[in-house]
Amino acid sequence: MNVVPPALSRLIADLNRLPGIGIKSATRLALHILRRPASEAQSLARDLGELHRSIRLCSGCFAFAESDPCAICKDSERDGGLVCVVEESADLMAIEKTGVFKGKYHILHGVLSPMDGIGPEEIKADALVERIRKQQVREVLIATSSTVPGEATAAYLIKRLQEEVQVKVTRLACGIPMGMDIKYADDLTLSRAIEARKDTSK
């Protein structure tokens, strides 16, 4: 006998469609929302409803923003000569949180993945080359993930930028993460860290 009321079932199904939320978590979340005051569910519903209405892509860097150009592209304090290329918005947020990067961004919204039909067109590679060509860009910092598709995307972009624009292209340093015990580092990370060792006298 199905004892879950339809309105609750529908919410569970919606939540279950979100990444990393299985049917048990979805049920637990839905029952939590039901036990809390209706105003909390209404607030979440309102914010969900407004999300796509309020947010668009910045036409300069393709970041999610409420204005076009976005706050970063508009900011004359930031160095427009340095452009950091990231896979997605979450990467931009992570880099901004460090407070170290003072340049601008270009968000690919994906990585090359021929098996999934994601080619250069889908990740706005042409837009990047075009932008670097038109604007006075001194350096492009490729900050894709150090995963296989991230590396492949970086290799593709580096090749195109060097052939078509002759701009300085840099990548994030690879090595041992801070706070990590050497004996727990994986082989590849350790190999890269040894190859990229730094002369301390410099």
Place this chain on the structure above:
Amino acid sequence: MNVVPPALSRLIADLNRLPGIGIKSATRLALHILRRPASEAQSLARDLGELHRSIRLCSGCFAFAESDPCAICKDSERDGGLVCVVEESADLMAIEKTGVFKGKYHILHGVLSPMDGIGPEEIKADALVERIRKQQVREVLIATSSTVPGEATAAYLIKRLQEEVQVKVTRLACGIPMGMDIKYADDLTLSRAIEARKDTSK
């Protein structure tokens, strides 16, 4: 510099209030929702908005339901002489999924927790005693969790029911869960299983 658009920030804060969703998960979920078509966010928003409007507590057993009495209380095929007492709706769903229980339910919506100010009034203990007294109930199956507050709640209910109504009160069997290797069972579970050992000749 805060680079998260306000509409996205608000949704992240809403999601972060849900149990088990930290700030990183909330951000990941919100960005996922933003990347998916607006219709999916609208559908989730609509179902959230309808949740509290559609669902009430059944006045018989206090289950969440769209009708009062709920489908189980209304069902004349089910044994009204057997009432299973559970802590919350998720427990009822788990028991219904087994298909073994054919009686009715009473949902406490909590466990006794004097430290948090949750006494017998808050868990509808009086309503349970009253219901058992008025209706022709043969057996009350206490199915609270085998946690400290669950056991305390069970002990309290057993005492009251036996003193005030003289009904047969049973509890779920405790023992080794199915599929568990004996050597990994905790001491308490194993002790209980030994004490409650069954004679196979019966």
